[in-house]
Amino acid sequence: MSAPGSPVEVREVWKAFEQKPVLCGVSFALAKGTTLAVMGGSGTGKTVLLRIVAGLLRPDAGQVALFGTRIDTMREEQMLALRRRTGFVFQGAALFDSLSVFENVAFPLREHTSLSLGDITDRVHRFLSLVGLPGTDGLLPAALSGGMRKRVGIARALVMEPEVVFFDEPTAGLDPTNARLVSELIAKLRAGVCDTAIVVTHDLEFAEMVADQMAILHQGRFADVGTPAEIRRSTSHDVQRFLAGELRES
Template identity: 55%
Template structure:
């Protein structure tokens, strides 16, 4: 399995994130219909669901990029929903987000992309920022490419740079949106393995949206299934695999056949 081995055993930690009755619609079409969800410190939770189930919407809500129509999103003990864009900034600094495709700035070099949050949110000297960028690139297995542009990189390399940028501010929570999607099997294994290594090394608190079922089973403390706008199952990987709920078995049969 990508990433290899079992996730480290973790002692139950205080709650970092909680969603209560979260609902979201687009143009009158309900996407989330009352989601309840929690994430403990040091825990990795992967969210499964069919196309259009609302997985990416869930991630965008947690990141504060959009607001729910109803419900509460409590992050680090603070309800995000009533906060203004400015008031969200301190919470965002404590989160790292890896978007699909990396979401890099095409007009900036790799080094400038990774340095961007450091320049925006810290008072570090340029020499310190340069050292941090170099260390992050080395950690994701791509040392010395600071001067290259995103257009010169493969999909897997862009994902690695996206991970490096997300780690720049040493976040307390990481959000991964389909980190292995759109990659060839070899690149997907490399990215999956890198994230698994970071999980063990940094004991990251992570929310992962993915279609990569086998990899998610290997790295996750818990699996949640979104179906018709609600979480219909949440369980440790092995218990999830053997869940008697029809939605779970139908989902797994569709993915694993």
């Protein structure tokens, strides 16, 4: 695949479940240093696309490359090294319920590095402070608000200092105050530790705040891709319906 320097490249990706088509030829390239917001109604395949791009799910057809190397045909063990250069923030935070906040964030470091306990502790504290949760080490996920859980999930995804981060609905299911906090956090992270990202979201205001490029997924394809200003002016009927709120829940 081409696009030199593009950390994520997707070409003509197809995916169906039990004969039901979900993705029907999605193509895009993510440029280094940019954030792409993928938007679309509920059930349109945003999570499926993100999982395919992150190497967590295989497409039925098409090509997916991470850091210039095709992963769709790669064996699982080989893919791990590439996947480790990425971070994934799951839709429901997906914390380990029996582990403390500290252990949740330390988990990738313990699994994938040989850092000493002192270095792990420093690194975990640095990332917990970054997401606004210093001093929460000993808490269990059940003691956290939804917004705090999301922020721990973000700290865990960032602690390995990935080159690309995939966020799946980071503001969904939060009250307006927490949604704003998480939006502002992601906007802040863009200027520092995470400048290349794909953000899946229903939240148009949030997308406009963090994205250089926006793509609207509709009926298995990107109805349009462009800057937020270009998307606002899109001549696509489906994009305009999405912006008008008609396609958010489908």
